[in-house]
Amino acid sequence: MxxxxxxxxxxxxxxxxxxxxxxxxxxxxxxxxxxxxxxxxxxxxxxxxxxxxxxxxxxxxxxxxxxxxxxxxxxxxxxxxxxxxxxxxxxxxxxxxxxxxxxxxxxxxxxxxxxxxxxxxxxxxVGITTFQTGIDNFRNIVTSSFDGLSSDSFVECMPIIEELQGVFLHKEEWTGVLPRKFNAAILGSATNDCNIFGHDCCFIAAKKDEELGFNLYLGGRVGMQAEDINLFIKPEEVKEVFLAVISLFKEFGFRDNRNKNRLHFLIEAVGMDVFRDAIIQVSKATLQSGGELLLSNEHKINQDGCVELLDDKSAVLFSIPSGIFCGSDLIYSAECTKEAEGELRLSIEQSFYMVCKNEKIEQIKATPIYKKYEKYQNPYFVHQIACAGTATCSFGVIPNKPDAVEMAEFLHKEVPLTNAKVRMYWSACPKGCGIHGIADIGFEGCKAKDEDGNTCYGVHILLGGKASYEAKESRVIYKSIPLIEAKYIVKKIMLMYKNERQSAESFEIYESRVLSMLNNDEVIKKIENYH
Ligand code: SF4
CATH class of the missing domain: 3.90.480.20 (Sulfite Reductase Hemoprotein; domain 2)
Structure with a gap:
C-alpha cells in the first residue's frame, strides 16, 4: 500500500x-x-x-x-x-x-x-437505465453474446454481471467518483467474441486444479491489451475481487492528467506485483495464482448466418452495417423475436442475434426485417465495427461509418468471399473507439493528400491484430492513405487472403501464418506486387 x-x-x-x-x-x-x-x-x-x-x-x-x-x-x-x-x-x-x-x-x-x-x-x-454510462463511471459490463448458451460455455456470466452491477449501479457513493472511466468484461466460454482483453478489468474463463473460474487481467484500454495479474478467481469470488480493484482505483487513481489516468497508469506506476498484493489485502479472499486460460475457439458464423448453440438452439445473426440501426427496425426485430419465442442479444461488433429454437430459424428468415439485412450477410459486413465519425462526434476526422460501408460493398463486389472471416474495424480518430488496434485490418481516420497535393480524407491502415486466442495489437503498415486509394490496397490484401488461405482459415490465422513473418517493407512489397 x-x-x-x-x-x-x-x-x-x-x-x-x-x-x-x-x-x-x-x-x-x-x-x-x-x-x-x-x-x-x-x-x-x-x-x-x-x-x-x-x-x-x-x-x-x-x-x-x-x-x-x-x-x-x-x-x-x-x-x-x-x-x-x-x-x-x-x-x-x-x-x-x-x-x-x-x-x-x-x-x-x-x-x-x-x-x-x-x-x-x-x-x-420498464427498468431501462442510462445511469453511469458516461464520463468517470463504470461502463456497461460486456460478455459473450452467447453467454450460457454455447456448447463451449463453462460458467454463465449474466448472474455475475448482475451481482457486480449491484455493487455500483444507482449507488450514490459510486456515481461519478472514479478518476476516469472503468470498463469491465467477463467471459465464461472458450470463444472470445467480446474483445475480452480490451478492458480495464477482465475476468477470462480459466481452470485451476479442475475447478472452473476466471483469470484476472487488468489495465486494458485503447491501444493496450490487459495484462495477466496471475490470480485465479472462483465465480463466487468475482464480486469481492471486483470491489477490491475498484476501491483501489477510486482511492489511488490519478486525478491530474486525464490522458494518463486509466487504471493502466496506476498499475504501471506501482508495478503489477504491488497491485496484486493490494487486491489480495483489500479483498480478504484467499486467492490462488492464475490457472490455465480456456480460450480455444474462434468466433465464427456458419454458412447459414447462424451460430449453433446448446439445446437445439441457434443465434441468427442480423448484420447491421456500421451499427447504424433505427427504432422502427428494432420494433420489427422485437416483434419477430417474440413470434419466434426467442431472445435478443447484442454483439460488440455492432450487430445483434436472435436466439431461437432451430425449428424457428426459417420462420425468422422469412420475415421482411431479416430480408432487409440479409444482403449484409457477407464476410465484409459480418465482423465490421465503425465508430461514430464526423456525423456525431466532434473528434472525428473522417465520416467513418459510411466509409466502412463503402469499403465493404466494394470488396464484396471485387473479391467475394465465402466461408471466410475478416474483422475490419474503423476509428475516425486516434482515440480508437472503433478498436481498430485489434482488428485483422484496422483503419484510423486521418487527413491525407491526394495526387494533386490537396488535403482529403484518409486512413492509416493496420494489420495483424489478434483477438481469438491471444491479445495482440496490430501494426501500422500504411500511413495517411487517401480513402479513395485505400480500397484498392485492401482489395489486394483480400485477394492474397482468398488465394493463399488454407481451407477456410480466418484472416487472423492466415496473417499469423504468412504476413506476420514479414517486416513492414516486405508486407508492402508483397501487396504492391500482387496481381
Ligand atoms: S474514435 Fe474518435 S471519432 Fe470515433 S467515436 Fe471515438 S472520439 Fe469519436
Missing part, C-alpha cells in the same frame, strides 16, 4: 478540469433536479451540467440543443419489452435513429433537451 500512496501523492500536485467540475455539485443533486433543469430551457443549461453531471446519467450534450442518450444493456441481453420501448422512443423523440455500440449498448440520438426527463421516465418505467 505504501507504493500506492506514494504514486498517488506524486500525481496529486494538481487536479484536472473535470475534477474541478466535480467539486461544484453532486450527480444526485443534478439528477434529482433534472425535470426543472429541462423546463428552464437549453439556453440556461449550466456548463458543469453539460460537461460533467449529465454525462453521469448517459446524457451527452451535442451542443445544438439535442442530446445523445446511452442506454445500458448489461451483457447485451435485451428483453423484448425493453426493445419495444427503446424503438418507440427512438421513433417519437430521436429521428428514428439508433446506434449499436461496441459495448453491446444502444445510443439514441437527436433527443431534444426539453424531452430528456420525459424520455428517461419512459425508459425507467
Amino acid at each position: 505504501k507504493k500506492l500512496h506514494e504514486a498517488y501523492q506524486e500525481r496529486s500536485k494538481k487536479i484536472n478540469k473535470i475534477e474541478q467540475l466535480k467539486e461544484l455539485n453532486t450527480p444526485k443533486a443534478v439528477y434529482d433536479n433534472l425535470q426543472a433543469i429541462c423546463a428552464a430551457g437549453y439556453e440556461n443549461l449550466k456548463d458543469e451540467d453539460s460537461k460533467y453531471f449529465l454525462k453521469c446519467f448517459g446524457l451527452f450534450d451535442k451542443n445544438d440543443g439535442t442530446f445523445m442518450i446511452r442506454v445500458r444493456i448489461a451483457g447485451g441481453q435485451l428483453s423484448i419489452e425493453k426493445a419495444l420501448v427503446i424503438g418507440e422512443i427512438s421513433k417519437e423523440y430521436g429521428n428514428d435513429y439508433i446506434d449499436i455500440t461496441t459495448r453491446q449498448q444502444i445510443e439514441l440520438r437527436y433527443i431534444k433537451f426539453e424531452n430528456l426527463h420525459k424520455v428517461l421516465t419512459k425508459l425507467d418505467a
Whole structure:
C-alpha cells in the first residue's frame, strides 16, 4: 500500500478540469433536479451540467440543443419489452435513429433537451437505465453474446454481471467518483467474441486444479491489451475481487492528467506485483495464482448466418452495417423475436442475434426485417465495427461509418468471399473507439493528400491484430492513405487472403501464418506486387 500512496501523492500536485467540475455539485443533486433543469430551457443549461453531471446519467450534450442518450444493456441481453420501448422512443423523440455500440449498448440520438426527463421516465418505467454510462463511471459490463448458451460455455456470466452491477449501479457513493472511466468484461466460454482483453478489468474463463473460474487481467484500454495479474478467481469470488480493484482505483487513481489516468497508469506506476498484493489485502479472499486460460475457439458464423448453440438452439445473426440501426427496425426485430419465442442479444461488433429454437430459424428468415439485412450477410459486413465519425462526434476526422460501408460493398463486389472471416474495424480518430488496434485490418481516420497535393480524407491502415486466442495489437503498415486509394490496397490484401488461405482459415490465422513473418517493407512489397 505504501507504493500506492506514494504514486498517488506524486500525481496529486494538481487536479484536472473535470475534477474541478466535480467539486461544484453532486450527480444526485443534478439528477434529482433534472425535470426543472429541462423546463428552464437549453439556453440556461449550466456548463458543469453539460460537461460533467449529465454525462453521469448517459446524457451527452451535442451542443445544438439535442442530446445523445446511452442506454445500458448489461451483457447485451435485451428483453423484448425493453426493445419495444427503446424503438418507440427512438421513433417519437430521436429521428428514428439508433446506434449499436461496441459495448453491446444502444445510443439514441437527436433527443431534444426539453424531452430528456420525459424520455428517461419512459425508459425507467420498464427498468431501462442510462445511469453511469458516461464520463468517470463504470461502463456497461460486456460478455459473450452467447453467454450460457454455447456448447463451449463453462460458467454463465449474466448472474455475475448482475451481482457486480449491484455493487455500483444507482449507488450514490459510486456515481461519478472514479478518476476516469472503468470498463469491465467477463467471459465464461472458450470463444472470445467480446474483445475480452480490451478492458480495464477482465475476468477470462480459466481452470485451476479442475475447478472452473476466471483469470484476472487488468489495465486494458485503447491501444493496450490487459495484462495477466496471475490470480485465479472462483465465480463466487468475482464480486469481492471486483470491489477490491475498484476501491483501489477510486482511492489511488490519478486525478491530474486525464490522458494518463486509466487504471493502466496506476498499475504501471506501482508495478503489477504491488497491485496484486493490494487486491489480495483489500479483498480478504484467499486467492490462488492464475490457472490455465480456456480460450480455444474462434468466433465464427456458419454458412447459414447462424451460430449453433446448446439445446437445439441457434443465434441468427442480423448484420447491421456500421451499427447504424433505427427504432422502427428494432420494433420489427422485437416483434419477430417474440413470434419466434426467442431472445435478443447484442454483439460488440455492432450487430445483434436472435436466439431461437432451430425449428424457428426459417420462420425468422422469412420475415421482411431479416430480408432487409440479409444482403449484409457477407464476410465484409459480418465482423465490421465503425465508430461514430464526423456525423456525431466532434473528434472525428473522417465520416467513418459510411466509409466502412463503402469499403465493404466494394470488396464484396471485387473479391467475394465465402466461408471466410475478416474483422475490419474503423476509428475516425486516434482515440480508437472503433478498436481498430485489434482488428485483422484496422483503419484510423486521418487527413491525407491526394495526387494533386490537396488535403482529403484518409486512413492509416493496420494489420495483424489478434483477438481469438491471444491479445495482440496490430501494426501500422500504411500511413495517411487517401480513402479513395485505400480500397484498392485492401482489395489486394483480400485477394492474397482468398488465394493463399488454407481451407477456410480466418484472416487472423492466415496473417499469423504468412504476413506476420514479414517486416513492414516486405508486407508492402508483397501487396504492391500482387496481381
Ligand atoms: S474514435 Fe474518435 S471519432 Fe470515433 S467515436 Fe471515438 S472520439 Fe469519436
